[in-house]
Amino acid sequence: MQFFKTEDKNTHKCFFSSLTHEQVMSLKLERIDRTYKKGEFIFNEGAFPKAIYVVYRGVVKVHKYGENGKEQITRLAKAGDLLGYRSLLNDDTYEASASAIEQTQLFKIPKDSFFELIKQNPDFSLKVIKLLSEDLKQSEKKLLDMVQKSVREKVAEALLLLNEKFGVDEVTKAINSKLTRKEIGDIAGVTTESTIRTMSEFNKENIIEIQGKSIIITDIEKLKSEAENKVA
Amino acid sequence: MQFFKTEDKNTHKCFFSSLTHEQVMSLKLERIDRTYKKGEFIFNEGAFPKAIYVVYRGVVKVHKYGENGKEQITRLAKAGDLLGYRSLLNDDTYEASASAIEQTQLFKIPKDSFFELIKQNPDFSLKVIKLLSEDLKQSEKKLLDMVQKSVREKVAEALLLLNEKFGVDEVTKAINSKLTRKEIGDIAGVTTESTIRTMSEFNKENIIEIQGKSIIITDIEKLKSEAENKVA
DNA sequence: CGAGGAGTTGATTCCAATCAATTTCGGTGG
DNA sequence: CCACCGAAATTGATTGGAATCAACTCCTCG
Numbered sequence: 028m029q030f031f032k033t034e035d036k037n038t039h040k041c042f043f044s045s046l047t048h049e050q051v052m053s054l055k056l057e058r059i060d061r062t063y064k065k066g067e068f069i070f071n072e073g074a075f076p077k078a079i080y081v082v083y084r085g086v087v088k089v090h091k092y093g094e095n096g097k098e099q100i101t102r103l104a105k106a107g108d109l110l111g112y113r114s115l116l117n118d119d120t121y122e123a124s125a126s127a128i129e130q131t132q133l134f135k136i137p138k139d140s141f142f143e144l145i146k147q148n149p150d151f152s153l154k155v156i157k158l159l160s161e162d163l164k165q166s167e168k169k170l171l172d173m174v175q176k177s178v179r180e181k182v183a184e185a186l187l188l189l190n191e192k193f194g195v196d197e198v199t200k201a202i203n204s205k206l207t208r209k210e211i212g213d214i215a216g217v218t219t220e221s222t223i224r225t226m227s228e229f230n231k232e233n234i235i236e237i238q239g240k241s242i243i244i245t246d247i248e249k250l251k252s253e254a255e256n257k258v259a
Numbered sequence: 260m261q262f263f264k265t266e267d268k269n270t271h272k273c274f275f276s277s278l279t280h281e282q283v284m285s286l287k288l289e290r291i292d293r294t295y296k297k298g299e300f301i302f303n304e305g306a307f308p309k310a311i312y313v314v315y316r317g318v319v320k321v322h323k324y325g326e327n328g329k330e331q332i333t334r335l336a337k338a339g340d341l342l343g344y345r346s347l348l349n350d351d352t353y354e355a356s357a358s359a360i361e362q363t364q365l366f367k368i369p370k371d372s373f374f375e376l377i378k379q380n381p382d383f384s385l386k387v388i389k390l391l392s393e394d395l396k397q398s399e400k401k402l403l404d405m406v407q408k409s410v411r412e413k414v415a416e417a418l419l420l421l422n423e424k425f426g427v428d429e430v431t432k433a434i435n436s437k438l439t440r441k442e443i444g445d446i447a448g449v450t451t452e453s454t455i456r457t458m459s460e461f462n463k464e465n466i467i468e469i470q471g472k473s474i475i476i477t478d479i480e481k482l483k484s485e486a487e488n489k490v491a
Numbered sequence: 492c493g494a495g496g497a498g499t500t501g502a503t504t505c506c507a508a509t510c511a512a513t514t515t516c517g518g519t520g521g
Numbered sequence: 522c523c524a525c526c527g528a529a530a531t532t533g534a535t536t537g538g539a540a541t542c543a544a545c546t547c548c549t550c551g
Contacts, residue, residue, distance in 0.1 A: 093407035094487060101399055120397065145385060152384040153377060159391035160349040166398040167333055167354065174405045175325035175450040178539065208498065213273040216406040218540060223499060239548090240497095255326060355497060439532065450508060455531060471516085472529095497548075515530070518545070521523095 046156040058134055061128035065205075070111055072124045078135045079108040085131025086192060087206070090213065091123040100214045103128075103192045109158065115141070116155075126218065129205065166211075178217050183254035185215035190244055201241035229253070272317045295359035297437075302343055304356045310367045312342040317363025318424060318436070322445065324357040333398075333444045335360075341390065348387075349374070361437065410449050414457040415486035417447035418467065422476055433473035461485070 061131045069080060072091060075147075082104050089102040089110070101123055104110050114121045117140055145152050172184060186202075189211070193204040206214075212222035226242075230233060234250050236243040244250055294317075301312060303320060304323060314336050321334040321342070330466055333355055337340050346353045347370055367476075377384050404416060405444035418434075421443070425436040458474075461467045466482050468475040 091403060093403055093408060094309065095408055099403055099406060101402065113392050113395050116388055117396060119396065122396060131513090146381045149378045149381065149384065152381065152388070154349055155388055156377070156391065158383070159388065159395060160345050163391060163395045163398060164349060164351065164354060166395060166402060168332065170402050170405060171323060171325055171331055171400060172400060174331060175327060175329055175367050207496095220499085220541085221539060224539095227499080294536085439528095451505060451529090452509085456507095459531080492551105494551095495549095497546100499546075502541105502543080502546085504539105506538095506540090507536105508538095509531105509536070510536105511534080513531080513533100516528085517526105518524085518528100519524100521525100 058132075063131040063133070065127055065129055069125040069127065069128050069131075069133065069198040072122065072123055073120050075120050076111055076138070077113040077116055079141055080125075081134040081136065081163050082108050082110060083108050083134055086128045087125050087131055088128050089123050089125045096137040098148075098213045099216060100210065103202070103214070105192050112141075112155075113159075113162070116159075117146065119162075128210075162189050173216050178215075178221050179225055179228070180254055181215040181217055182211070182222055183229070183250050185211055186226075186229075186242065186244065186255055187250060188214060189242075190247070195244075199241065199243070201238075204242075205240060267407040295365070297359055297361055299359050301357040301359065301363075301365065302353055304354065305352050307352050308343055308347040308370070310369050311344040311347055312357075313366040313368065314338050314340050314342060315366055316363040318360045319357050319358050319363055320442070321355050322359045331448060332442065335420065335446070339423050343386075344373075345394070348391075360442075387394045405448050406478055408460070410447075411448055411457055412446040412455050412486055413459070414454055415444070415461070415482050417443055417454075418458075418461075418474065418476065419479075419482060419486055420446060421474075422479070427476075430453065431475070433470070433475050436474075437472060 069087060070076070084106055087108075087110060088096055088100050089104065089106045090100045104125075105228050110125055110133075111121065113119075145155060150198050172181065176184070189202050189206065193202050195202055208223050208226075209219045211226075212219045215222060217225075224236065226237060228248070230237045232249075234244070234246050234253065236245050301319060302308070316338055319336045319340075319342060320332050321336065322330055322332045323383055324330050336357075342365075345351075372414065377387060404413065408416070421434050421436050421438065425434050427434055440454050440458075441451045443458075444451045447454060449457075457469065458469060461482070462469045464481075466476070466478050466485065468477050
């Protein structure tokens with residue numbers, strides 16, 4: 028039943044695993060062969076969703092600009108993750124934009140075919156429900172974090188997220204991401220300067236190691252405890 | 260099909276309206292006759308959910324304490340709203356606690372009867388999906404607000420929320436809530452003192468009118484524009 | 492090799508939290 | 522009914538953390 032592979036060991040089992048072969052066929056799954064280049068937009072805030080996307084390869088950021096012009100990254104989607112389904116389910120326009128952080132390939136599932144499936148397959152419905160629930164949980168957790176945590180804690184959180192989403196290089200142990208400092212700050216909800224300052228603190232304290240663009244987490248336990256305003 | 264009434268005109272159409280009579284019967288809906296008093300807990304963070312609740316009368320706050328001890332109110336549920344379904348759907352323990360803000364009556368729907376319904380009734384599933392989607396949207400919006408908005412904007416948001424959730428007194432036009440300043444601050448994600456200061460600013464600027472505990476929004480348009488960091 | 496973007500570091504500002512001191516209010520018992 | 526107590530509300534003073542502003546270096550790539 029596996030119709031796409033993920034290279035990432037952390038990926039949860041395939042979202043579509045409950046489907047029968049016919050159902051998968053009925054999906055009219057459309058593979059987007061054009062790869063999105065770094066920076067390219069997949070959809071734009073305000074647009075009307077016509078399909079959902081499944082990330083096949085690469086990493087996508089979902090982001091939004093506040094009225095003050097500051098960008099906030101609300102989510103990172105990696106191989107196996109769904110994209111843009113919230114707005115589609117809600118019959119809303121997109122609340123945020125999605126763009127490729129690195130070279131990305133996607134599948135597209137047309138709206139009607141998605142809804143059809145929900146109506147016909149209770150197990151699939153339940154999966155969608157669980158997915159939404161999980162996202163809601165994450166979002167509410169992040170809400171708390173943003174309000175209550177200090178810059179130091181937020182940056183630690185962000186680094187842990189990168190570690191999870193991008194994984195590390197087998198050899199160098201560096202996080203497999205080429206995010207800029209600004210983008211890391213946009214995830215953490217913090218300015219670029221504060222992000223840099225905090226990261227260089229972590230560097231000095233031997234929690235991470237910075238070599239140019241590459242970031243190596245040398246003491247993940249300490250980083251985790253930094254992320255949870257422990258008095259330590 | 261209506262098995263509970265809400266007095267609030269703003270309430271959306273009943274969540275269970277897609278059900279047939281038999282399905283409603285199958286719900287084993289259990290009315291909790293004991294009314295929860297102001298301050299009483301309905302469920303506690305960390306507990307294992309066994310049912311979902313439907314607010315029949317009153318207002319409930321869902322809230323959580325950060326590691327620093329500061330409280331954050333993540334949601335207000337009024338008549339017609341569902342409570343505690345996210346954790347139940349996810350098979351998680353509660354992430355937050357719920358307690359009555361004013362005298363509250365509830366219905367209880369047992370876990371298995373809820374899941375049964377999802378499996379058997381595609382329309383109902385779709386409703387749950389929409390509900391989750393809407394909550395997710397709200398949560399993501401609130402996330403942005405919290406990170407990017409100033410105290411003034413956050414307090415304005417909070418007041419608008421109160422207005423929506425509690426409604427106003429027909430005669431006096433005061434918001435029908437007896438929340439303390441601290442609680443308003445906990446909604447806004449702001450200290451009590453800042454909340455008071457901001458509200459008294461709004462008072463001076465004739466955006467709201469404060470008479471002891473009661474708050475009257477005199478210029479809702481202005482308040483709305485305050486909530487959206489307009490340069491105005 | 493030049494230009495511009497990314498990264499870094501230091502100085503300054505400012506918003507909101509914290510700390511502190513009163514005042515007001517609502518309930519309760521004498 | 523009134524005095525009193527504790528909680529809530531209010532106001533002022535101070536502090537502190539992070540944003541902002543500014544200057545500079547270092548890459549990277551055309």
